[in-house]
Amino acid sequence: MTAESPSIFSRIIDRELPADIVAETDDLIAIRDINPQAELHLLVIPKTGAYRDVTELADDPELLAKVVRLAADLAKQYADGQFRLVFNTGAEAGQSVFHVHAHVLAGATLDEGRLA
Ligand code: AMP
Numbered sequence: 792m793t794a795e796s797p798s799i800f801s802r803i804i805d806r807e808l809p810a811d812i813v814a815e816t817d818d819l820i821a822i823r824d825i826n827p828q829a830e831l832h833l834l835v836i837p838k839t840g841a842y843r844d845v846t847e848l849a850d851d852p853e854l855l856a857k858v859v860r861l862a863a864d865l866a867k868q869y870a871d872g873q874f875r876l877v878f879n880t881g882a883e884a885g886q887s888v889f890h891v892h893a894h895v896l897a898g899a900t901l902d903e904g905r906l907a
Contacts, residue, residue: 797840798840798888798889798890799888799890800820800834800836800840800888800890800892801840801890803820803822803836804820804836804838810822810823810825811823813833813865813869814861814864814865816857816861817838818837818838818839818854818857819835819836819837819838819857819858819861820835820836820838821833821834821835821836821861821865821895822834822836824894828894828896829875829896829897829898830870830897830898831866831869831870831874831895831896831897831898832894832895832896833862833865833869833894833895834892834893834894834895835858835861835862835865835892835893835895836890836891836892836893837854837858837891837892839854840890842890842891843889843890843891844878844880844881844886844889844891845878845880845891845893846880847891848891858893859876859893862874862876862893862895865895866895866897869897870897870898871897873897874895874896874897875894875895875896875897876893876894876895876896877893877894877896878891878892878893878894879894
């Protein structure tokens with residue numbers, strides 16, 4: 792894949808690939824992670840592919856705040872409201888998709904040793 796290729800998340804947003812979509816707004820989509828690491832494992836993804844990771848998303852604090860608010864809303868809706876928010880940043884830190892996304896992890900099976 793070249794840097795110009797749409798990310799897997801852009802293809803989900805464009806409905807070119809299937810996903811279990813749990814929420815969608817003008818700016819964001821939230822899906823269930825295909826390889827869950829906790830009882831609840833969602834991804835909150837800005838629709839724009841302009842930001843590779845959370846350090847770039849920090850250039851748009853309003854959008855970053857929307858990610859956090861949607862994560863909190865979903866944790867209330869699908870769990871007890873408590874959650875872990877993870878932004879893997881860089882391949883060495885486990886990032887595999889370079890289209891910024893937040894992992895929302897919650898639920899009884901959340902295991903300290905198995906971060907996404
Ligand atoms: P990261 O490794 O932080 O870049 O996170 C990418 C996440 O995307 C991983 O947790 C994958 O399991 C998840 N993932 C990859 N492809 C899909 C897909 N088609 N639908 C849902 N989640 C996906």
